[in-house]
Amino acid sequence: MDEAYDGLGITYDFFWNIFERHSIDDEGMPLQGIVHFGKEYNNAFWDGQKMTFGDGDNDLFKRFTISLDVIGHELAHGVTEDEAGLVYFNQAGALNESMSDVFGAMVKQYKLNQSSDKADWLIGAELLSEKVSGKALRSMSDPGSAYDDPILGKDPQPKHMNDFVNTFEDNGGVHINSGIPNRAFYLAATNIGGFAWERAGKIWYETLKDARLRANTGFKRFANLTVYNAIRLFGQGSVEEQAVQNAWNEVGIKTSIKEPLQYAH
Amino acid sequence: MLIDFKSDGGIAYFPGLNRSKLINTDSLSNEDSMKAKELVQRCRFFSITYNEVPQRGADRKTYTISITDGDNKNIIRVSDPVEDEALADLISFLNKLSRKAR
Ligand SMILES: [Zn+2]
Numbered sequence: 425m426d427e428a429y430d431g432l433g434i435t436y437d438f439f440w441n442i443f444e445r446h447s448i449d450d451e452g453m454p455l456q457g458i459v460h461f462g463k464e465y466n467n468a469f470w471d472g473q474k475m476t477f478g479d480g481d482n483d484l485f486k487r488f489t490i491s492l493d494v495i496g497h498e499l500a501h502g503v504t505e506d507e508a509g510l511v512y513f514n515q516a517g518a519l520n521e522s523m524s525d526v527f528g529a530m531v532k533q534y535k536l537n538q539s540s541d542k543a544d545w546l547i548g549a550e551l552l553s554e555k556v557s558g559k560a561l562r563s564m565s566d567p568g569s570a571y572d573d574p575i576l577g578k579d580p581q582p583k584h585m586n587d588f589v590n591t592f593e594d595n596g597g598v599h600i601n602s603g604i605p606n607r608a609f610y611l612a613a614t615n616i617g618g619f620a621w622e623r624a625g626k627i628w629y630e631t632l633k634d635a636r637l638r639a640n641t642g643f644k645r646f647a648n649l650t651v652y653n654a655i656r657l658f659g660q661g662s663v664e665e666q667a668v669q670n671a672w673n674e675v676g677i678k679t680s681i682k683e684p685l686q687y688a689h
Numbered sequence: 690m691l692i693d694f695k696s697d698g699g700i701a702y703f704p705g706l707n708r709s710k711l712i713n714t715d716s717l718s719n720e721d722s723m724k725a726k727e728l729v730q731r732c733r734f735f736s737i738t739y740n741e742v743p744q745r746g747a748d749r750k751t752y753t754i755s756i757t758d759g760d761n762k763n764i765i766r767v768s769d770p771v772e773d774e775a776l777a778d779l780i781s782f783l784n785k786l787s788r789k790a791r
Pocket of ligand 1: 497501521524700747748
């Protein structure tokens with residue numbers, strides 16, 4: 425219980441100290457978490473009101489509160505739902521998932537006081553049992569490399585649009601194709617340097633709050649909005665803008681700032 | 690009794706865990722077979738109807754369960770958190786059987 429309590433506390437502090445956000449809804453919504461859910465339950469989820477964590481089966485998975493980024497991931501689902509309501513399906517759903525990994529990873533880095541070049545960029549690095557051949561649920565720096573195991577299978581995340589997965593499974597691949605925007609964030613943060621939350625994180629957070637981020641936004645529109653927000657925050661032609669453009673380019677998404685500027689009219 | 694059980698979704702997509710499991714109670718141990726039948730009966734599986742797609746939330750698991758027992762047949766789909774306790778018990782047990790079978 426303490427682990428979940430502490431994890432939610434650190435996540436709250438992160439959003440407050442870095443983004444001046446007062447809880448999930450920015451209006452001080454009490455953070456509710458349920459732990460020890462079900463029996464040997466291998467999962468953690470957000471149900472629209474609260475976070476729930478299972479104990480894991482102790483065979484493949486340990487308890488789901490063990491990784492701070494997983495706690496941050498679940499809380500961030502509440503933030504995304506509140507700000508953008510990104511539909512949990514296809515590309516919008518993969519962006520929803522990616523936002524949770526982005527904030528989850530930053531919460532862990534914040535706790536460890538880690539700059540982006542020192543971070544492991546893994547989600548759930550503590551969660552898999554010793555029996556599993558793998559290092560985490562996902563890798564943001566190298567999507568597709570998190571595990572390759574006889575029981576779990578191989579990490580299916582793509583890291584480039586060329587390998588985008590079309591599927592009806594997993595709500596249209598929300599936990600699969602999130603590898604693409606995840607890697608874009610990793611590239612932007614490491615190219616900019618310093619702490620991820622200072623600049624790349626700020627750009628992503630402002631994009632999440634941008635009114636032009638509609639519920640059904642796809643990767644390209646999201647990417648354009650991050651460029652637009654990089655310009656708004658740091659100036660046209662800034663290192664930050666360049667880093668964000670290059671990051672999306674590297675995962676196969678060509679950005680255009682003309683387009684988001686038009687959205688305003 | 691034939692049980693087709695599929696668990697989809699969750700905080701990560703694991704290709705190896707996302708396959709549907711066909712469980713034939715005849716090939717289970719006596720104890721597991723009795724337990725499965727008891728849980729199916731207790732949640733009145735053949736008379737419940739669930740076909741839910743959650744509107745909010747994220748990382749929930751969705752369970753699709755199809756059971757055939759003689760002339761009785763039913764298929765349901767539910768997502769976490771499963772409020773029906775007897776059904777939640779059945780799902781926990783099917784998860785356990787799937788683990789044993791892998
Ligand atoms: Zn998620």
